[in-house]
Amino acid sequence: MLLKNKTAVITGGGSGVGRAAVLLFARNGARVVCADINAEWAENAAAAVRAEGGVALAQRCDVQVAADVDAAIARAVNEFGRLDVMYNNAGVATAADGAARQLTDQGDEDFDRLVSINFRGLLYGCQAAVRQFRAQGGGGVIVNTGSVAGMVGWGGVMYGATKGAVNQLTRGLAIEVAKEDIRVNAVCPAGMITNFGRNAGKGFDTPSAETLERYGKHHPLGRPIDPEDAANAALFLASDMARNITGVLLPVDGGYTAA
Numbered sequence: 001m002l003l004k005n006k007t008a009v010i011t012g013g014g015s016g017v018g019r020a021a022v023l024l025f026a027r028n029g030a031r032v033v034c035a036d037i038n039a040e041w042a043e044n045a046a047a048a049v050r051a052e053g054g055v056a057l058a059q060r061c062d063v064q065v066a067a068d069v070d071a072a073i074a075r076a077v078n079e080f081g082r083l084d085v086m087y088n089n090a091g092v093a094t095a096a097d098g099a100a101r102q103l104t105d106q107g108d109e110d111f112d113r114l115v116s117i118n119f120r121g122l123l124y125g126c127q128a129a130v131r132q133f134r135a136q137g138g139g140g141v142i143v144n145t146g147s148v149a150g151m152v153g154w155g156g157v158m159y160g161a162t163k164g165a166v167n168q169l170t171r172g173l174a175i176e177v178a179k180e181d182i183r184v185n186a187v188c189p190a191g192m193i194t195n196f197g198r199n200a201g202k203g204f205d206t207p208s209a210e211t212l213e214r215y216g217k218h219h220p221l222g223r224p225i226d227p228e229d230a231a232n233a234a235l236f237l238a239s240d241m242a243r244n245i246t247g248v249l250l251p252v253d254g255g256y257t258a259a
């Protein structure tokens with residue numbers, strides 16, 4: 001029960017890492033607002049929490065719209081009294097049509113989508129959370145989903161650049177708000193198999209054993225990285241166990257960046 005009586009907002013909570021975190025945070029005692037652009041997926045995740053006796057609400061939220069992000073936090077405050085943890089996790093890998101293009105083949109539309117969701121959307125989450133933490137008198141935790149693609153060269157150059165921005169925002173903000181006892185860290189996963197990437201987040205499917213094996217071979221530890229692995233790292237960073245950890249980019253990458 002690492003988050004007993006805490007309130008968390010998780011963006012991109014309808015699928016993949018976010019969904020895993022919604023379930024895990026709730027199992028650890030948190031009251032969770034599951035915020036996702038896909039209202040059906042958000043409700044599905046929140047309902048899964050309630051079905052096992054936890055507390056979760058779904059909120060449709062497009063992180064590209066500051067008012068949506070504010071509304072997700074306001075929902076947490078109105079329903080549960082406060083905000084303790086903001087997990088800025090929503091992100092996309094590809095162009096809106098799902099194609100993975102080389103940098104030289106990408107246009108303004110791809111650029112705008114990646115920057116607007118992965119960076120600006122996350123920035124709105126950080127700003128809104130810090131404002132709420134201040135209104136509560138200080139303290140609070142932000143966890144961002146960065147990526148190893150923001151730390152080393154990795155396929156998807158423009159995507160990696162947005163994640164590099166997320167990683168750097170995490171460190172800079174951590175210093176700016178440290179004196180207010182607000183901690184800011186990032187979980188940086190390597191390749192996981194989620195909705196992300198393969199079909200532009202448009203639906204769920206189950207990866208084949210061959211795909212899982214291929215992903216596993218990317219990492220020294222040799223096994224695939226699951227969304228739950230990233231959610232576990234987020235839980236630790238969100239909890240008081242990490243009370244003296246801020247400004248950290250925590251790879252969940254099976255040793256990939258070390259190698």
Ligand SMILES: NC(=O)c1ccc[n+]([C@@H]2O[C@H](COP(=O)([O-])OP(=O)(O)OC[C@H]3O[C@@H](n4cnc5c(N)ncnc54)[C@H](O)[C@@H]3O)[C@@H](O)[C@H]2O)c1
Pocket residue numbers: 011012013014015016017018035036037038041061062063064089090091092093117121145146147148188189190191192193194195196197201227
């Ligand atoms: N899958 C990977 O290999 C991998 C690796 C490193 C980092 N990440 C990061 O992990 C995070 C989660 O990705 P995932 O793999 O779980 O993907 P996913 O596609 O399974 O889940 C992403 C969720 O974000 C939601 N979303 C998309 N755009 C949104 C928006 N504008 N506003 C609110 N919600 C939005 C989607 O509806 C979906 O529910 C992302 O930030 C991604 O960049 C993923």
